[in-house]
Amino acid sequence: MIHFEWPWMVLLLPLPWLLKHWLPPAQPQGAALFLPFAAMVGAGTTALVHTMPSPRKVLFVLVWLLLVIAATRPQWLGDPQPVPATGRRLLLAVDVSGSMATPDMAGDLSRLQVVQKVAGDFIQRRHGDQVGLILFGTRPYLQAPLTTDLDTVGQFLNEAAIGIAGRQTAIGDAIGLAIKRLRSDPGKTPHKGDTVLILLTDGSSNAGAMPPDEAARLAAAAGLRIYTIGVGSESQSEFMGLGGDLDEDTLKRIAQITGGEYFRATDADALEDVYARIDKLEPSAAKAQWYRPRDEWFPWPLGAALLLSLPAVLWRGRRWS
Structure with missing residues (x-):
């Protein structure tokens, strides 16, 4: 039987969305770099720089979902055995x-x-x-x-x-x-x-x-x-x-x-x-006295999250710079 030791960790699922909507954008500090050719850059190009490709977004969502699952500490409980x-x-x-x-x-x-x-x-x-x-x-x-x-x-x-x-x-x-x-x-x-x-x-x-x-x-x-x-x-x-x-x-x-x-x-x-x-x-x-043997399953979603984080961080698409 599957069991979650810390099921309340699922409350962390909306945390990235909340941070995105509640935290103000980062403001530049200090002197700005002057680019003489900045006027030549089109407005459409600027939007491309700040747009994340959909496949990469999916990877980040999967990574976060797997991390939350690992945080709930899933376990497999065996049959009760006498101690x-x-x-x-x-x-x-x-x-x-x-x-x-x-x-x-x-x-x-x-x-x-x-x-x-x-x-x-x-x-x-x-x-x-x-x-x-x-x-x-x-x-x-x-x-x-x-x-x-x-x-x-x-x-x-x-x-x-x-x-x-x-x-x-x-x-x-x-x-x-x-x-x-x-x-x-x-x-x-x-x-x-x-x-x-x-x-x-x-x-x-x-x-x-x-x-x-x-x-x-x-x-x-x-x-x-x-x-x-x-x-x-x-x-x-x-x-x-x-x-x-x-x-x-x-x-x-x-x-x-x-x-x-x-x-x-x-x-x-x-x-x-x-x-x-x-x-x-x-x-x-x-x-x-009785106990139920437990097999920890959290390393599996944690390992999958670490593997998916590599392509998510190193992603280099045509629309990403």
């Missing part, structure tokens, strides 16, 4: 240990598959926030750094596989990695309270170098608020020990130390309710 806006910094730490393969939350789907679906929808709702993803098992790995590209984070979550980070559970190390990532770029750290970690697991911490309680205290000192989610059915022990070791007490302490909350999700619907609750507790800190 990444930095709000909260939100890290998701998802357990991918062996017990997450247990199919006890929604039919034949494993716990990880349910988390991928529900957490993926949660990620897409975080417009304006920076979202990152940590996958942890025996060791934690940063799968996606903090970014406003929510589609990429969701894709990395969907590509997560059981056992990719080991078969055990290192909750303390996962929290430690989150703290390290947030401290690695302190210049971009938002106000305290805008940094959140959502840690989801179905087990207890049985691996890693850092105890969960110590990691929680370091997180609290760094201003990192942690929401913990324990997943798995109420009767986890019936799955041959794959998921019967959820340590709710530790998860509750982590949330309490850091100022967050602990949630229990026994099925897919309960997990959806948990993420909806977190959405309310931690609303997006930045509203979605």
